[in-house]
Each structure stands twice: as structure tokens, then as C-alpha cells.
Amino acid sequence: MKIAIIGTGYVGLPSGVGFAELGNEVVCIDKIAEKIEVLKAGRLTLFEEGLCELFKKNTASGRLKFTTSMREGVRGADVVLIAVGTPPDPVTKAADLSFVYAAAEEMAECLDGYTVICDKSTVPVGTGDRVERLIREKNPQAEFDVVSLPEFLREGFAVHDFFNPDRVVIGTESERARAVLKKLYAPMAGKTQLLCVKRRSAETIKYASNSFLAMKIHYINELANFCEHAGADIRDVALGIGLDSRIGPKFLNPGPGFGGSCFPKDTLAMDYMAREVGVDLTLIQSAISGNVLRKKLMARRILKAASGVSKPRIAVLGIAFKGGTDDCRESPAVDIVRELLLLGADNVVIFDPKAMDNAKKIFGDKVSFAPDAYAALEGADVCAVLTEWKEFKDLDLARAKELMRRPVLEDLRNMLDPKKAQSLGFAYDCIGAAQGEKPAL
Ligand code: NAD
Secondary structure, X not given: OEEEEEOOOOOHHHHHHHHHHOOOEEEEEOOOHHHXXXXXXXXXXXXXXXXXXXXXXXXXXXXXXXXXXXXXXXXOOOEEEEOOOOOEOOOOOOEOXXXXXXXXXXXXXXXXXXXXXXXXXXXXXXXXXXXXXXHHHHOOOOOEEEEEOOOOOOOXXXXXXXXXXXXXXXXXXXXXXXXXXXXXXXXXXXXXXXXXXXXXHHHHHHHHHHHHHHHHHHHHHHHHHHHHHHOOEHHHHHHHHHOOOOOOOOOOOOOOOOOOOOHHHHHHHHHHHHHHOOOOOHHHHHHHHHHHHHHHHHHHHHHHHOOOOXXXXXXXXXXXXXXXXXXXXXXXXXXXXXXXXXXXXXXXXXXXXXXXXXXXXHHHHHOEEOOOHHHHHOOOOEEEEOOOOHHHHOOOHHHHHHHOXXXXXXXXXXXXXXXXXXXXXXXXXXXXXXXXXXXXX
């Protein structure tokens, strides 16, 4: 099949590579010329585990192409995927759909033949209707259907998730469009469920999924607070509740708060959408406000670990919103460092294995940057682990202790070996264990 993908970000690019790998002819379109130049030159514009090899293979075979021209990309396409950003509106926090609508208007006059236009971007209920109207107004002759095809991939696992989705949700009332998409997803049909629903249901499913996951994280974080005061151990508790098949073991790792380019904005957008139709989603509202507060409390916790030291040097390990990606959008680590700076910390040093370029863009000269974790730890009074990178789990704690001025670990991802840290003489603090009683690994 011929596929055009509008937007070469964290969704569009892995999807383009994936569909090309499945044998389709894919053209990825982006309005940022520099991105397209880099991609055309055979380099990736973002980091995703395993993406590089497939990208090289499929560009070499000619199945994967890049362009800035909507006409060139969309011409002759059987399927067009819209994968542009839907960031929160700075004032209302509703999803800003200007990129989606612009893409729809730009593509309208480029369509030829029957085309299935899919919203892969996360968009509020009713967006499909508006996209359809916009295209119809611009090009009344066009033969097309607009489908909601929400994306569920996880950054850091985008390649894996593309080929092994938990489900594919196809939201359309059109039989014809459904048949085209069933053909497109035929290679996955044996191992995953293709769920065909109304377009508005598909749009809702995406927000409902992300809001549920955000609430699950918030729940375990609140339980962790409880455990810290009740002498319980959150790891035991998470294990115990996760073994209940109605609850499940995933998303029960406590941490510094949920973040990333999806959960914060999608919970806000869901709340906005609900209020627009007069419904109060109080659980989601509570998760949103609790999560904001949590990051502030985490910053205070780090500073408390440095209390008594004037101008403490704080080593921050990890700034990406999670391991396996360079994406720092709405990263809890970024918010925590911002809060540290607001609270007067003036000697913060950051290291992240993949997100240093993004960190530099965010913080400029307000913090310093280290070339590796050990360099960050040199002379540090506190080490705060804020992103779950494997290399932090494997940190040589004996070497870390030698390098630090004060051996204090704030393990806000519960990654390090508490017994080892304590046996080496570290003051070790993690999430969800009572003071002095740290969880066994
Ligand atoms: P992104 O910001 O990384 O990428 C969007 C890209 O679209 C940018 O490169 C931008 O230049 C391009 N673009 C915008 N308007 C364009 C236009 N008119 N023509 C051509 N290119 C255009 O965004 P992302 O993280 O890939 O997210 C895309 C959508 O997918 C969002 O709605 C997001 O909520 C959703 N989503 C994201 C994830 C994720 O993990 N990042 C997962 C599931 C769903």
C-alpha cells in the first residue's frame, strides 16, 4: 500500500519505519525542512531503541522516503496518517488542534483517488467530524473517509510496540475505510485484536486509556506516601496488589510523578472535554493536581537531604521523562530541577545518557552538565536519580562514594541496591519505604 505520514515526530517516524518494514511504500512529510534534510541524509532526528537499523534498511530499499511537500507525499496515497502534535493550549489546557486542522487543510487539495485519512494524533471527541468538514469544504470532489486510529506506542519501546500492539483501534462508521485498514494491519491481525468501533468511541478510548494509566501511577505514588508513614514497603504492596489479575502488575512502580508528552496533556484535555459537556471527572482532576504537587515535594525532599550544607552541589542523574528516550517533554525530572532552582539551588549538575541536547536547550546556563554519571557525582553533596536508565541501575556505587563529597542518595526511581548502598555507608532514601527501613530488592 502507499502510505503518507504527516509529522515525523515520536509517533510519525517509528510508524513510517514500521509500515515500510511491513512492505508498504511510505512517504513521511514534515514541515520542518531541517528535519527532512537530516532524515534524507540518512540520520535519525530522535532516539528510539532499535529504530536506526530499520530506518537504514528501509531507506536503502527505497520503501521509506521523506519530503516537505504535502503534494508529493499525499499524491496517490491509499492511507494518510496525521501524526502531528496536539499540545495543550497554554491558557485553557484543552488540546490545541491547530496542527491537525492545518494538516487537513493542506492535504485536502492534494488528494487523488479514494483515500483513508487517519487521525493518529491524540484528538478530542468530534475532531474527526471537523477534519472531515474541513477537507470537504476545501475539496468537495475528494473521495475519502476520516478514521480515528489512535496510537498507543510507548516511547522507548516504539519499535517493539509498533510490531506488537496490545490492540489496534479502528474508529469509523465506513465499511470501505475499515476494509482498507484491516488490510494494512493484516500482518498484526494474528497476534493482536483489531477493535472496530465508532469514530467517537475510538477518540474517547485514547484519552480514557492514558487517563487511567496516569491515575494508576498517581495511585501507587500516593500509596507510597502512605507506606513511608505506616512502616510498610511499597514494593511488597505493589507486588501484592499487582498479583490480583483484576489490577495487574504494570504501572505500579512509584516514582517522582507521571510525565512525558502524553499523560499530563491528555489528562488535562480529558478533564477539559468532560467539563465542556458538563461532566466532572473528579478522579482525573485529583491525579492532575496531585501530580503537580508531587514534583514540588520531590524537590523539597532532595533539598532536605542536603540540609546543613551551604550551596549544596546536587547531581541529577536522568532528565528524560523516562529511560530509553531523549524526550524531555513534561519530564518530572525537568520540573523537579526547575523547582530546585526556584528554591534557590544554584549548583545543579545534570547527566542523562541520551537527553543532554534537550536538557541544554531547556536549562541553558542555569545548571551545569556532566559528560557522564561519574563526572556528575564528583564533589556532589546529594545524588538524585530521576530517570530509570539501566546504566544508573548498574552504577558502581563504591566509585560513586569515592567521588561524592557527601554520600547521600535520593533514589526517586527505586533503582539502586539499598543494601549495597547502605553497606557502603551511603545515606539512602527511596520512594515508599519507612524511614530507616528500606525495601529489600
Ligand atoms: P512530535 O511533536 O514529536 O511530532 C510532530 C511532528 O509533526 C513535528 O515534527 C512537526 O514538525 C510535524 N508537523 C506539525 N504540523 C505539520 C504539518 N502541517 N505538516 C507536516 N508536519 C507537521 O509529536 P509526537 O510525540 O509524535 O505526537 C504526535 C501525536 O501523537 C500527538 O497527538 C500525541 O499526543 C500522540 N501520541 C504520542 C505518543 C508519544 O509517545 N509521543 C504516543 C501516542 C500518541
